[in-house]
Amino acid sequence: MLAPDWLTVPADVNELADGIWPCTARRGSACGILTVAELRVTDLVAEYGSPLYVIDEAAARGRAIRLREAFETEFARIGTKVNVYYAGKAFLCTEVVRWMIGAGLNIDVCTGGELAVALAGGAPPARIGFHGNNKSVAEIDRAVAAGVGTIVLDSLAEIDRVADAAAAHGVTQRVRLRVNSGVHAHTHEHLATAHDDQKFGISLAGAPAAVATIRARAELEFLGLHCHIGSQIFGADGFAVSAEKLLEVHADLLRSGPVPELNLGGGFGIAYTTADRPDSIEQIAGQVADAVAAGCARLDIEVPAISFEPGRWIIGPPGITCYEVGTVKPVPVDDGVRTYVSVDGGMSDNARPALYGADYTATVANRRSTAGPALSRVAGKHCETGDLIVNDGYLPGDVRPGDLLAVAATGAYCWSLASNYNYVGRPAVIAVADGRARVIVRGETEHDVLARDPGISP
Template sequence: MASYPNASANPLAPEWLAVPGDANSLAPELWSRTVARVDGELTVGGVRASELAARYGTPIYVVDEAHARERAAEVLAAFTAAFERVGSSAKVYYAGKAFLSIEVARWMDAAGLNIDVCSGGELAVALAAGVEPARLGFHGNNKSLAEIDRAVSAGVGAIIIDSLQEIERVAEAASRHGRTQRVRLRVNSGVHAHTHAFLATAHEDQKFGIGLTDAPAAVARIRELGGLEFLGLHCHIGSQIFGSDGFAESAARLLAVHRELLAGGAVPELNLGGGFGIAYTTADDPSPIGELASRIAETVASGCSELGIPLPVVAFEPGRSIIGTAGLTLYSAGTIKDVPVSYQDDGETAVRRYVSVDGGMSDNARPALYGADYSVRIAGRVTDAPPALVRIAGKHCESGDIVVEADYLPADVEAGDLLAVPATGAYCWSLASNYNYVGRPAVIAVRDGVSRVIVRGETEADLLARDAAYSGPPTGDREVEGAK
């Protein structure tokens, strides 16, 4: 059996994964802007990782507040400038499904963004944050009657109609509350964008929206109902998109129908959705947001010119591209195993080093759900040890509970090491679960050397309190600052 402590010689490494010259190095595109090493230790927002772990325990989500606020303002500025150059304007909605809390909603609001919500709970968070209801968009393929009623009653700025049935439901709620409700109609353009390519088809087999060919009849019905005001079409073509080609193709298809709808009345807006990608590993190469905004604006302007129609206000719904890189997760390393793995028919083997941590799929479901790749670094120290190929495993009772499929760490990684996984600001806390009765971690905001809890973590007491049969005090409950 061959042993490969140095990752550069390990044949189990995926082809895309480059061997670092220094396994302590921090690729800046993966980390929030304030992340650095001070005396060998990772710091974020001016706070040492060891200080965060000692104060709040691990695992914890850490959000770089300055990065999140700055990124929100940059995205808004990029789209605003791009569409001003072509003679129109843009609206930017922060997609709350990526990660929403009262504090984050306030950051987005202060940066000038609207907020997109897609459930009664997300609506409640945005309202609790003090966001003006008129600056909210409400999504969802199966909004309950209660959710629709609450959105209309609150004065939500736009409800995105997702089905023919919703037209009548929203109209009834608007009539009941004596309001005129502004609405968008979600359609399927037949374009599904991937990270590096897009596929254009005639129809999409999915639960969201209606077919593009059905849009004129649906809009005619919206216009028949006095309580509804039609804003325009909405389309979302995918997630983790690196380029603009898919948006260009989708916009071209939507604009053709947009022109047809203009014959029956005003169509002031066009919403092209979100899905702009970020780097999770050094192999990822997303386009800068300024370039994307400019290309999309030029495409829309060109399309409108060819069709002989005025430029609409164009709306977007970024989430991951704002909050994703602002976050990281801190874990403590536990069990470490070197597992021999056959990689050739002749029985040749190499060693895969499994480093288990105190979290896993309950705090980051994306690797298990989507095969998502992440990166990892030792946060508490630096070392001269050579790089070793590792797989970061979670603590849950599932073989698929993997946090980082493959990356390089110093070969002397050991139990007790503090590990940091970057780019966990989006779709980690929002997808978190209590699998194996594990409490969801706290979310800690850091800025200018100060840390604070913005979402309390869960303890065993919290979990037991929901069990109707529970009648006594919990045993072995771990209480840490910020957990409750």
């Protein structure tokens, strides 16, 4: 069989599968052109070029509010409050910072560059959390000087580095300690981040000694433990088990000082294909809240404030990427034929298939087809065999050069992982809302790509 077991032949190759595309995505009833926020993608590409990232602004704002309210409701039920940080690594620009702050979220950054974007976007410093396993002394100093609300200590070395920066600026810096709960999320190996043999955090067993060192520095205020078990996680089980393990250490730490909060990280998964079945965010919020409540009751401790750091779940589904088809090549394979559809982008604008073997869903966006489905593979233009955008999918059998393809759920970890491989400029990002479009990240021209080379004359 050429097609994987999870891939089913669609009854209608023009259909937009529920839960994968932006909530405003539609096909024109007559022409079949894909629209997002009432705008035809053909018009967007004509104005802004191809490839093109398109973000449904209302969907992004709405998902941020929906997630925050789901967790606030469920944790209020067990008698505590929730802080939600938008994980900027998923996709960050100043406009997205404004959307998230407006939706009542804080901002999570992990480099000096992301911190600069958050501040430029108007995020109040007190509502910024600063992550990173190798924060430089300069980055730490800048964060402390800016008044960043919390810094996540990722190693023992950072305790003195952050304390010294706080002393230099005459402030007390609030900190969390990242630990590894040992809970291995059911996800790609490179996305699972709470097992011990990896670069983030310290072991849970080492937390008490580390916290004692933190508390010995008057310049630091210890808020609590932090753990991130992975990414693209479909259910609450991993979070519940991790919370149970963390709460045991949390309870032990309470004997020697205050521990006002617990940060359970993020990693809530989304549907990229019809095979993906993530639980609803409301279901996950309720189950995690129940696990925290049960753990605190068992340990006879007060329920702490809880923090979460979602990114993909908020910004992934509102985004699509548009490409123009360049070549179509039927390739005989074993006892069948696979159609290779090459487009004008690739791993430079979506590295996830090459990095993780990630799956995506694509559709012909400029017309409705009456042809039957053909097993297809959407490839990029780069000089790599692994330069694939959709490894397995069905497109109309009459897909042809000049067609416009749209790929769903590309709002997260596509622009943020983009590169200039093969000297290709990174595409523009536009936001669409209420029938209007605007650029929120300018696309790179050939001049932009070459401008860094001092051997090229102006």
